[in-house]
Amino acid sequence: MSEEKSKGKVPVLEVIDIKRHYTQRKKHLTADGRVLKHAKIHSVDGVSFTLNAGEVLGVIGESGCGKSTLGRLLVRLEAPTSGSILIAGHSAEDLIRKDRLNFRRTTQMIFQNPFDTFDPRFSIEKIFIDTLKLHKIGENNSERRKIVIEKLESVGLIPAESFLDRFPHELSGGQLQRISILRSMMLEPSVVVADEPVSMLDVSIRADIINMLYNTAKEHNTSLVFISHDISTTRYISDRIAVMYLGRIVEMGAADEVATNPQHPYTKALISNCASIDPRSKHNPVKLPGEPPTPVDMPAGCAFAPRCPMAAPECCKTGQELRDFGAGRFIRCMKV
Amino acid sequence: MRLNKTLKIIKENTQLKVGCMMLVILFLAALLAPVIAPHNPNILSDDMVVAPNMKYWLGTDGLGRDILSMILYGARTSLVVGFTAAMIAGIIGTLLGGFAGYFGGRIDGVIGEMINIFMMMPTFFLILIVVALFGSGLFNVMVVIGLTTWVGNAKLMRAQAMSLRQRTFIKSAESIGESRMAILFKHIIPNGIFPIIANTTMGVAGAILTESSLAFLGLGDPNVISWGQIIQNGKSYLVDGWWMCVFAGLAIIFTVITFYLIGDGLNRVLSPKLRNLGKEVRG
Numbered sequence: 035m036s037e038e039k040s041k042g043k044v045p046v047l048e049v050i051d052i053k054r055h056y057t058q059r060k061k062h063l064t065a066d067g068r069v070l071k072h073a074k075i076h077s078v079d080g081v082s083f084t085l086n087a088g089e090v091l092g093v094i095g096e097s098g099c100g101k102s103t104l105g106r107l108l109v110r111l112e113a114p115t116s117g118s119i120l121i122a123g124h125s126a127e128d129l130i131r132k133d134r135l136n137f138r139r140t141t142q143m144i145f146q147n148p149f150d151t152f153d154p155r156f157s158i159e160k161i162f163i164d165t166l167k168l169h170k171i172g173e174n175n176s177e178r179r180k181i182v183i184e185k186l187e188s189v190g191l192i193p194a195e196s197f198l199d200r201f202p203h204e205l206s207g208g209q210l211q212r213i214s215i216l217r218s219m220m221l222e223p224s225v226v227v228a229d230e231p232v233s234m235l236d237v238s239i240r241a242d243i244i245n246m247l248y249n250t251a252k253e254h255n256t257s258l259v260f261i262s263h264d265i266s267t268t269r270y271i272s273d274r275i276a277v278m279y280l281g282r283i284v285e286m287g288a289a290d291e292v293a294t295n296p297q298h299p300y301t302k303a304l305i306s307n308c309a310s311i312d313p314r315s316k317h318n319p320v321k322l323p324g325e326p327p328t329p330v331d332m333p334a335g336c337a338f339a340p341r342c343p344m345a346a347p348e349c350c351k352t353g354q355e356l357r358d359f360g361a362g363r364f365i366r367c368m369k370v
Numbered sequence: 371m372r373l374n375k376t377l378k379i380i381k382e383n384t385q386l387k388v389g390c391m392m393l394v395i396l397f398l399a400a401l402l403a404p405v406i407a408p409h410n411p412n413i414l415s416d417d418m419v420v421a422p423n424m425k426y427w428l429g430t431d432g433l434g435r436d437i438l439s440m441i442l443y444g445a446r447t448s449l450v451v452g453f454t455a456a457m458i459a460g461i462i463g464t465l466l467g468g469f470a471g472y473f474g475g476r477i478d479g480v481i482g483e484m485i486n487i488f489m490m491m492p493t494f495f496l497i498l499i500v501v502a503l504f505g506s507g508l509f510n511v512m513v514v515i516g517l518t519t520w521v522g523n524a525k526l527m528r529a530q531a532m533s534l535r536q537r538t539f540i541k542s543a544e545s546i547g548e549s550r551m552a553i554l555f556k557h558i559i560p561n562g563i564f565p566i567i568a569n570t571t572m573g574v575a576g577a578i579l580t581e582s583s584l585a586f587l588g589l590g591d592p593n594v595i596s597w598g599q600i601i602q603n604g605k606s607y608l609v610d611g612w613w614m615c616v617f618a619g620l621a622i623i624f625t626v627i628t629f630y631l632i633g634d635g636l637n638r639v640l641s642p643k644l645r646n647l648g649k650e651v652r653g
């Protein structure tokens with residue numbers, strides 16, 4: 035870590051005020067009874083953060099707050115509506131235009147659904163060999179096969195040969211997710227985005243997969259963006275945590291700090307509902323009134339104000355800035 | 371392994387089973403026409419307008435040609451025209467639909483307009499005009515039928531591509547670095563092709579009917595024997611030579627039913643299991 039820092043101040047990933055808006059085709063009825071024809075969905079609405087080499091950033095938040103959209107933007111499965119993403123100081127847009135394959139090697143994604151991550155018609159061997167061939171790793175297929183077997187064995191998929199001629203539907207979710215992680219890691223990416231990588235897996239193997247992901251990332255000094263609903267897992271694996279609400283980061287800071295000493299009322303509510311972190315308030319979790327709204331027709335003031343137990347009239351008037359509280363702590367709330 | 375599985379699927383579906391048996395008969399007739407035809411279909415004899423008898427099982431036409439032999443040889447024409455035209459329509463439809471559905475945006479807009487235009491166009495009259503202008507050689511007929519009947523396939527493929535592009539394995543292929551073109555040909559089309567296969571099979575029947583209609587209107591290739599042509603020649607003998615039109619007509623009906631049965635059977639077998647087709651076939 036220390037030598038990484040001395041190398042220079044350029045972070046591996048720098049996200050500057052990115053937004054992703056979708057135009058809704060259906061008509062949208064707003065809370066106050068107006069009908070919007072082409073409503074804009076502010077899925078990601080101004081997210082900024084930086085990520086250093088080897089660092090793990092956890093992203094948590096309720097369903098629909100834009101975590102997956104953010105993930106897709108980071109690996110450029112979609113282009114942001116505005117804002118920019120810098121990879122080691124270079125604009126992702128330029129990088130992908132200049133050399134698509136090289137860009138794809140630097141950022142990789144682990145998907146939520148391992149059962150659908152691979153083309154059902156291809157064997158595991160073909161899936162790996164095609165990837166290696168595409169990125170010109172290995173001289174010929176027998177050499178590539180050797181690389182693959184070595185990798186499979188290193189993560190406990192033994193005997194590796196028996197996996198090669200199987201098809202995705204013949205493997206378990208855990209095995210598929212390991213293969214997905216392996217395949218991405220073979221490209222030696224500098225940033226990996228894992229979007230709820232274990233939420234579709236059996237509880238008994240989740241820890242194993244998370245450990246494997248964590249260890250392989252550490253091995254290559256790869257930065258990890260870990261998107262999850264599970265606060266205790268996120269705290270365990272992350273160096274820092276960012277809490278998202280309606281497309282924005284509302285609080286960000288060191289993982290333990292955020293988990294044990296949440297400041298933003300939304301984070302407080304989120305953490306208080308997670309018993310394993312805060313046993314004291316187990317008996318009176320903060321209940322948030324209402325459902326998380328769809329990010330259409332965003333309110334002028336704080337987006338969380340309508341559901342916030344601490345909301346004051348002025349909260350609904352002016353927008354909130356993500357304020358720097360020192361030591362890497364950022365909070366978007368005027369009451370703190 | 372694969373063959374066994376395929377045979378089992380065919381056996382379990384009545385439409386497919388019957389259709390495939392009829393197809394075998396058709397193929398044998400076309401293939402073995404020179405061997406099994408009792409007469410040379412091109413030779414004019416003195417036995418004109420002879421009703422079916424022991425020598426001419428299905429009778430003869432106004433020029434003394436044996437109807438049975440003409441029908442056997444006509445099967446070749448019908449199958450060639452049907453398969454070629456349906457293949458052309460299948461390939462064009464798959465490509466255009468795939469591009470539109472996967473790439474979306476402006477490409478989809480342009481191709482969508484083409485689909486709309488071709489849907490509104492009276493295809494048969496278009497074919498008539500083209501054949502009238504450019505000649506009625508068999509090649510022209512096949513190509514023009516193919517070029518005007520791809521719309522159904524394009525719509526099917528477009529819908530397939532639009533749903534496939536949401537799937538994780540397509541996103542995964544994108545993020546691993548495959549180009550959009552490679553994804554279209556390697557993942558989208560192979561995984562979405564099954565409804566097009568079923569539809570193309572039915573397209574064979576449509577093409578055969580169209581070719582017969584053209585021949586019936588006198589716009590067929592005069593150098594080949596075709597069922598539509600037999601009917602066209604026979605229609606002036608409808609009163610005292612019913613066998614000419616009837617047997618050629620039955621041949622057309624038989625063939626059309628064959629391909630409809632197979633197409634429908636394929637549809638039934640393939641669509642509900644579309645998602646785990648890999649499983650089904652590989653077992």
Ligand SMILES: Nc1ncnc2c1ncn2[C@@H]1O[C@H](COP(=O)(O)OP(=O)(O)OP(=O)(O)O)[C@@H](O)[C@H]1O
Nearest residue numbers: 056075077096097098099100101102103104328329
């Ligand atoms: N392609 C799209 N078109 C329109 N709206 C979209 C699209 N993708 C996402 N959205 C909307 O953007 C918002 C954020 O979605 P996103 O999938 O990023 O949430 P999430 O935080 O990942 O939720 P979950 O925890 O359920 O996975 C949602 O309101 C969603 O409906």
Ligand SMILES: [Mg+2]
Nearest residue numbers: 101102103229
């Ligand atoms: Mg999500």
